[in-house]
Amino acid sequence: MNKPAMPNSFRTGPDEQGMFGIFGGRFVAETLMPLILDLEEQWNKAKNDPEFKAELQNLSTHYAGRPSKLYFAEGLTKHLGGAKVYFKREDLNHTGSHKINNCLGQILLAKRMGKKRIIAETGAGQHGVASATVAARFGYPCVVYMGATDVARQSPNVFRMKLLGAEVRPVTAGHGTLKDAMNEALRDWVTNVEDTYYLIGTAAGPHPYPELVRDFQAVIGTEARAQILEQEGRLPDVIIAAVGGGSNAIGLFHPFLDDKDVRIIGIEAGGRGLDGVEHCASMNAGKPGVLHGNRTYLLQNADGQILDGHSISAGLDYPGVGPEHSWLRDSGRVQYEPILDDEALEAFQLTTRVEGIIPALESAHAIAHAMKIVPKMDKDQIVIVNLSGRGDKDVHTVANMLGMEI
Ligand SMILES: *Cc1c(COP(=O)(O)O)cnc(C)c1O
Secondary structure, three states: OOOOOOOOOOOOOOOOOOEEOOEEOOOOOHHHHHHHHHHHHHHHHHOOOHHHHHHHHHHHHHHHOOOOOEEEOHHHHHHHOOOEEEEEEHHHOHHHEOHHHHHHHHHHHHHHOOOOEEEEEEOOOHHHHHHHHHHHHHOOOEEEEEEHHHHHHOHHHHHHHHHOOOEEEEEOOOOOOHHHHHHHHHHHHHHOOOOEEEOOOOOOOOOOHHHHHHHHHOHHHHHHHHHHHHHHOOOOOEEEEEOOOOHHHHHHHHHHOOOOOOEEEEEEEEEOOOOOOOOEOHHHHOEEEEEOOEEEEEOEOOOOOEOOOOOOOHHHOOOOOOHHHHHHHHHOOEEEEEEEHHHHHHHHHHHHHHHOOOEOHHHHHHHHHHHHHHHHOOOOOEEEEEEOEEOHHHHHHHHHHOOOOO
16 A cells, blocks of 8 residues: 555645645646636635635625534434434525535635636536526526436426526536536636636536635534534544535535544445446545546546446435545545445435434435444444435435335
8 A cells, every 4th residue: 555644734735736645636628727727816815815705704694594503413313322413504504505605605706706607517406506596696697517317307406597597508428417517517618718717516626626615615614613612512523424526525524634533434425336336436446537627536447437327316426526535535534435325215214204304315325324333332422424415305316216206
């Protein structure tokens, strides 16, 4: 094993080239380079500007509903009979998940940069809806690229985006899913460099996106850390989050990375098992490669072709993962575990019954892992699970899986 050297801090990355160890970077067309450098420069200015911070804070509070609560899940804790389980309630945010945190930050950046048009990619449509939402709020035209296959199977979100005034452009290339939509969005960006802002939906893509999305989502971990200190007088023993591209997870994890006694666990979609190709566990079953402008763990076949993957949960259905996670994996600071479709489905039903909270299927993956480890822990130990979103969007999928019609 060639493990990278242990850094003094896990919170200092990326370096100036956008690298987290051997991961990350900016592998983009020449024509995009000036834009990406401009974005980086503007972001570096914005993040230290009190006016920018105040505007984001104001919107986070009054529009998105932050801070989100840290809730003691007493019903689930009793049921599992081990450590105390807390939920970080990102499901309570406007638009129903953590995605609004990133979209509010980036729309303010677009405004600051004087851009006139927003583009975004989306898979299940959750990021498309959040992007269309902030575009509506700020009066920008918005184009959302969405794989044609996804357009067909996510019609309620397509309609929401249209209601919000966005144009949804179906992408027929490849298998017509998220990977293809992101390629198309990058292509649009190259063509419309002058006036367009590309609002990426997760902590992936070329530098500086993984860093800036992380910084906008780190509000999750910053709040959770202060809230648990206030409510329990100490840090948690374990924190858990589901990893699609990795934005809600890195948002929770980052403020805890240098707390050596906090065990950090990221959950990948194990789908129907890691033996075949019907999963999205890029870090447990993939190999490093380059996709969407950065080097990271990817699902690939023997020829290095990117696979589509599968998950019961559309939000975890991305063949790659943000580069910072790849680095945290190899350095051993964060442990990444797969959860199967069936296990997530069980966690979804249990949480609904004992907590009266319908979790997103993505979040149910994180809860499913808590269900495995919490019963073996002591009653005075503490586990925080990131409840990245609400599950209203998933009731059709769940009914289907349970063989019911609604
Ligand atoms: C999109 C989404 C995810 C996965 O995206 P990340 O960037 O990995 O956070 C997880 N949970 C919910 C509720 C989502 O909508």
